[in-house]
Amino acid sequence: QESEETSSTYTDRGADRCLKCHDEFSEFPVMDIFKTKHAETSDPRTPFAKLQCETCHGPGSEHADMSIDDEEEERPPIRDFGHRGAETPVAEQNAVCLSCHDDRHRNDWRGSAHQTGQVACADCHQIHTTHDRVLTPSEEPQVCFQCHTRERSESYRASSHPLRYGSMSCGSCHEPHGSLTESMLRRSTLNQTCYECHAEKRGPFLWEHAPVSEDCAHCHQPHGSNHPALLTQRAPLLCQRCHSQAGHPSIAFTGDLTSGASPTAGMLLGQSCMNCHSQVHGSNHPSGVNLKR
Amino acid sequence: GAAAELWYQAGEVDKSEWECKYCLFESGLSGDVQLGVGSVDENQFGFGNYTGYDDDGAYLVLGADLRYRGEEAAYWRLNSSRLALDSRSVRLEGGRQGSYRIGVDYLEIPRLYSDGAETPFTGVGGNDLQLPENWVKAGTTDGMTELDNSLRPVALRTDRRRVGVGVEITPTSRWSYSADFRRERKEGLNVIGGSMLFRSTLLPEPVDYTTEQLDLGVGYQGDHWNVQVGYYGSFFREENRSLRWDNPFGDPTGANEGQLALPPDNEFHQVTLSGRYDVSEATRASAKLSLGRMTQNDEFLPYTVNPALTTGALPRDSLEGEVRTTNLDARLVSAWSERLTLQADFRHDQRDDETPTDSFDYVSTDAFLPGARENRQYDRRDSRLALQGRYQLTPQTRVSTGADYDRKRRPDEEVEETQETTVWAEAASRLHPTSQLVVGLAYADRDASEYRVLDAAIPEQNPLMVKFNMASREQERAEARLTVSPREHIDFGVELAFRDNDYTDGAIGLRSSRDTSVSFDATVLVSRSLSFHGFASREVHDNEQTGSQDFSVPDWFATTEDAINSAGVGVSWEVFHDSFTQKGLNLSLDYVRSDATGKIGIRNETGFPDLESSVTNVQAQARYRFSETVSTELAYYYERFESDDWMVDGVEPDTLPTVLTLGSEGQNYDNHVIAAYVRYRF
Numbered sequence: 001q002e003s004e005e006t007s008s009t010y011t012d013r014g015a016d017r018c019l020k021c022h023d024e025f026s027e028f029p030v031m032d033i034f035k036t037k038h039a040e041t042s043d044p045r046t047p048f049a050k051l052q053c054e055t056c057h058g059p060g061s062e063h064a065d066m067s068i069d070d071e072e073e074e075r076p077p078i079r080d081f082g083h084r085g086a087e088t089p090v091a092e093q094n095a096v097c098l099s100c101h102d103d104r105h106r107n108d109w110r111g112s113a114h115q116t117g118q119v120a121c122a123d124c125h126q127i128h129t130t131h132d133r134v135l136t137p138s139e140e141p142q143v144c145f146q147c148h149t150r151e152r153s154e155s156y157r158a159s160s161h162p163l164r165y166g167s168m169s170c171g172s173c174h175e176p177h178g179s180l181t182e183s184m185l186r187r188s189t190l191n192q193t194c195y196e197c198h199a200e201k202r203g204p205f206l207w208e209h210a211p212v213s214e215d216c217a218h219c220h221q222p223h224g225s226n227h228p229a230l231l232t233q234r235a236p237l238l239c240q241r242c243h244s245q246a247g248h249p250s251i252a253f254t255g256d257l258t259s260g261a262s263p264t265a266g267m268l269l270g271q272s273c274m275n276c277h278s279q280v281h282g283s284n285h286p287s288g289v290n291l292k293r
Numbered sequence: 294g295a296a297a298e299l300w301y302q303a304g305e306v307d308k309s310e311w312e313c314k315y316c317l318f319e320s321g322l323s324g325d326v327q328l329g330v331g332s333v334d335e336n337q338f339g340f341g342n343y344t345g346y347d348d349d350g351a352y353l354v355l356g357a358d359l360r361y362r363g364e365e366a367a368y369w370r371l372n373s374s375r376l377a378l379d380s381r382s383v384r385l386e387g388g389r390q391g392s393y394r395i396g397v398d399y400l401e402i403p404r405l406y407s408d409g410a411e412t413p414f415t416g417v418g419g420n421d422l423q424l425p426e427n428w429v430k431a432g433t434t435d436g437m438t439e440l441d442n443s444l445r446p447v448a449l450r451t452d453r454r455r456v457g458v459g460v461e462i463t464p465t466s467r468w469s470y471s472a473d474f475r476r477e478r479k480e481g482l483n484v485i486g487g488s489m490l491f492r493s494t495l496l497p498e499p500v501d502y503t504t505e506q507l508d509l510g511v512g513y514q515g516d517h518w519n520v521q522v523g524y525y526g527s528f529f530r531e532e533n534r535s536l537r538w539d540n541p542f543g544d545p546t547g548a549n550e551g552q553l554a555l556p557p558d559n560e561f562h563q564v565t566l567s568g569r570y571d572v573s574e575a576t577r578a579s580a581k582l583s584l585g586r587m588t589q590n591d592e593f594l595p596y597t598v599n600p601a602l603t604t605g606a607l608p609r610d611s612l613e614g615e616v617r618t619t620n621l622d623a624r625l626v627s628a629w630s631e632r633l634t635l636q637a638d639f640r641h642d643q644r645d646d647e648t649p650t651d652s653f654d655y656v657s658t659d660a661f662l663p664g665a666r667e668n669r670q671y672d673r674r675d676s677r678l679a680l681q682g683r684y685q686l687t688p689q690t691r692v693s694t695g696a697d698y699d700r701k702r703r704p705d706e707e708v709e710e711t712q713e714t715t716v717w718a719e720a721a722s723r724l725h726p727t728s729q730l731v732v733g734l735a736y737a738d739r740d741a742s743e744y745r746v747l748d749a750a751i752p753e754q755n756p757l758m759v760k761f762n763m764a765s766r767e768q769e770r771a772e773a774r775l776t777v778s779p780r781e782h783i784d785f786g787v788e789l790a791f792r793d794n795d796y797t798d799g800a801i802g803l804r805s806s807r808d809t810s811v812s813f814d815a816t817v818l819v820s821r822s823l824s825f826h827g828f829a830s831r832e833v834h835d836n837e838q839t840g841s842q843d844f845s846v847p848d849w850f851a852t853t854e855d856a857i858n859s860a861g862v863g864v865s866w867e868v869f870h871d872s873f874t875q876k877g878l879n880l881s882l883d884y885v886r887s888d889a890t891g892k893i894g895i896r897n898e899t900g901f902p903d904l905e906s907s908v909t910n911v912q913a914q915a916r917y918r919f920s921e922t923v924s925t926e927l928a929y930y931y932e933r934f935e936s937d938d939w940m941v942d943g944v945e946p947d948t949l950p951t952v953l954t955l956g957s958e959g960q961n962y963d964n965h966v967i968a969a970y971v972r973y974r975f
Binding site: 046104182192232246 | 306307308310311312313314315316317318319323343344358360362364365366368372374380382384390391400402466469477484485486487488493495502504506512514519521527529531535551552553554556557559561563565567568569577579580581583585587588589591593594595596597607612614615616618620622623624626636638640642644646648653655656657658659666668669671673683693703706721752753754755757758760761762786788790801802803810812814816821828830832834836838840841842844848849851853855857859872885887889891893895898899900901902904906908910934936939940941944948949950951952954
């Protein structure tokens with residue numbers, strides 16, 4: 001979708017026309033853009049080395065020429081960005097940004113969940129500020145959480161990655177501008193992404209635990225869980241999804257846990273199955289076949 | 294498109310009178326620094342998890358956000374936070390726009406598990422745990438008469454410290470070169486179980502990891518295409534190879550000590566070729582091919598440290614473990630017409646396990662020799678093709694639909710092949726210029742080939758067990774999202790999500806799982822100076838599974854339900870602001886509460902006790918601006934965490950007769966931090 005053609009032309013004085021109204025005290029203050037990379041005239045790629053404000057906002061003479069006293073009539077819009085209800089269609093907004101930023105970092109933007117979901121660049125990025133929150137790793141999750149409300153709730157679970165504490169960002173694992181992997185991950189697979197910080201679980205091990213090397217998410221919920229270690233479910237039931245061997249792995253809880261002497265308590269309390277089978281991610285011990293060494 | 298029409302007029306625009314005299318271009322140093330003092334109310338270990346607020350008393354508030362702009366697009370930028378705490382971070386980036394960029398960063402992450410743990414062992418932190426000389430062994434913990442006298446507190450925590458350096462050079466607009474290196478140390482203590490026949494001891498596990506990662510890349514940007522070649526290397530080292538401990542139990546087999554392996558050193562190397570080609574303005578193809586190699590060759594530990602046992606020789610001294618990975622991803626997306634966009638995604642992930650297999654005459658828990666077992670390799674292939682079309686039905690409404698086909702092959706596991714077909718549809722409609730409804734539905738059907746019981750499984754697996762990740766499955770998904778903006782700067786959103794999995798093979802194991810969630814969020818900007826936001830959500834995760842104690846048909850049925858309710862509200866208020874003197878007062882307050890309940894029921898039995906956890910978090914800030922440059926700020930941080938967790942609550946070291954635990958309970962806390970500092974902007 002494109003906005004209707006306007007007859008507007010570029011202003012006669014460029015940014016000076018815009019800044020007469022859009023000063024620090026205006027409804028839409030813009031002056032902080034002069035503290036950012038976009039306002040660098042000696043970098044010929046930047047808006048201020050081109051058509052200044054109108055590089056992005058488009059020809060503004062009609063918008064600017066209207067008398068400030070003429071309150072009756074609505075000011076003809078310039079190309080506007082970001083907020084819901086913006087006059088400019090999202091595709092056109094983004095085309096403006098991509099006219100410079102459509103480089104190798106945006107190869108997979110087209111067809112990505114954010115692009116097909118009509119997310120505007122300016123939904124996440126702020127241009128007229130020295131402090132674009134989404135580019136500050138410690139504050140970036142708060143920007144993502146505005147839409148990803150489930151993940152925000154999950155970040156408050158008893159077990160979580162340190163997203164809400166600012167020590168990790170969504171971008172540690174995800175590529176918001178699109179990637180060809182599932183869930184827009186930065187690395188080729190989920191496991192390769194997890195191993196960036198958890199390389200001790202990568203192996204290869206002499207005794208592999210098959211589901212581990214296949215998919216960390218078989219047992220873990222990366223955005224937060226009320227079970228320890230971001231587990232999707234509590235042991236022993238988590239383990240019993242796949243293990244019903246002859247002997248103790250198959251027993252159901254039938255005792256009273258208030259007494260440690262219950263016959264099953266030793267297999268349920270503390271670390272549950274991992275009291276003995278502690279090497280759940282794989283073991284390199286020659287006697288580690290049952291993941292007990 | 295829209296953009297193309299615009300830029301290219303630049304040369305035609307008469308800019309002779311464009312003076313930019315009101316443009317306040319910044320040069321030199323600017324930014325803001327914060328200096329002050331904070332105080333943590335109480336000494337509560339769990340409160341320090343991720344935050345660094347584990348010690349009570351005063352701490353220094355020190356932070357800086359500095360910018361420098363120099364001649365010819367030179368710049369520097371420094372960000373830092375929590376400099377005086379164990380959760381500090383610093384980031385420095387600089388360079389010349391369009392030419393090069395250099396970055397350095399440092400980050401610490403404290404992970405605090407428990408300070409209530411106790412252990413009778415000495416040598417904690419090392420890889421050799423010893424019991425006191427006068428230790429009295431017993432078959433069960435209640436007979437360990439020297440336990441109480443021997444217990445020493447131990448804090449279970451790990452600390453990550455990461456340093457990174459990176460450089461990116463773009464000598465021309467065509468070429469780019471980049472190199473990033475990160476080195477992370479993770480040190481501290483974790484918990485690991487060491488078993489001995491039918492007894493176990495929870496041990497403080499030394500953690501002394503170093504992970505180094507290197508990313509190198511070179512790229513070329515053509516007019517309608519680009520290509521990149523990259524290398525990724527990851528190198529993991531653990532200082533301790535093993536953890537040895539004295540057996541505190543009187544073992545009938547005479548095993549006096551045990552030894553666990555700690556994670557072996559390993560490496561991962563990967564080369565990546567990626568790029569894109571714009572077939573036309575409407576059609577783009579992009580792809581990425583990654584070839585990787587995971588290796589591990591740590592020297593093997595002996596079968597056992599029990600000298601009373603006679604074992605055969607190890608078949609080899611080390612694993613010579615090697616896994617090759619191939620990942621190919623490709624996408625073709627085309628705006629077929631103004632209204633119709635078609636897209637195809639293909640993905641192929643392959644794991645070739647080249648690790649040699651041998652027969653190992655293993656020792657069970659340093660106690661006895663049950664026989665020989667061969668290690669297994671796991672090769673896997675996962676190929677997926679996804680097709681979709683998006684059609685702009687009316688200016689307000691867009692419909693999308695697609696089909697995915699996913700074939701997974703696991704030649705070394707119980708199910709050799711699964712094939713899954715997914716169909717989905719979504720409609721997004723602007724009901725009103727400022728309201729949007731998106732509804733999506735999906736159905737997936739996964740077929741599994743015959744389930745094989747593997748010979749190697751000892752003890753034998755129940756033949757009615759079908760592991761959920763390779764079982765036939767029917768999945769239904771539904772999602773709906775409504776966003777309404779009745780006025781500019783007032784946004785409401787409601788989201789519903791549902792996913793149901795039914796596992797249709799076998800009779801034992803996970804039978805079904807269901808996730809439902811509903812969430813509501815709102816942002817209201819009453820004026821430029823006052824805004825509110827809030828959210829509320831409820832999520833429920835249900836599972837049904839079966840088991841068989843008698844190694845026959847299912848004789849127990851379990852349900853688990855995790856229900857989580859969360860809500861938060863926040864307000865941000867500029868109480869006053871004098872635009873002439875720049876004096877002003879800003880207040881903000883955020884409150885979040887999240888309550889989780891976990892229920893596990895066993896049909897016709899009492900079931901497990903409930904699991905409960907609750908987080909309450911309050912953050913408040915008041916900022917008084919004296920002038921354009923100086924302000925003083927008061928910040929308040931509060932968090933309460935409460936949990937009822939039957940797995941650890943009340944489990945003292947000797948509570949369980951057969952497991953000597955560390956007695957570490959849940960980390961409940963209820964604590965405040967208050968900080969006052971001056972912020973200077975320049």
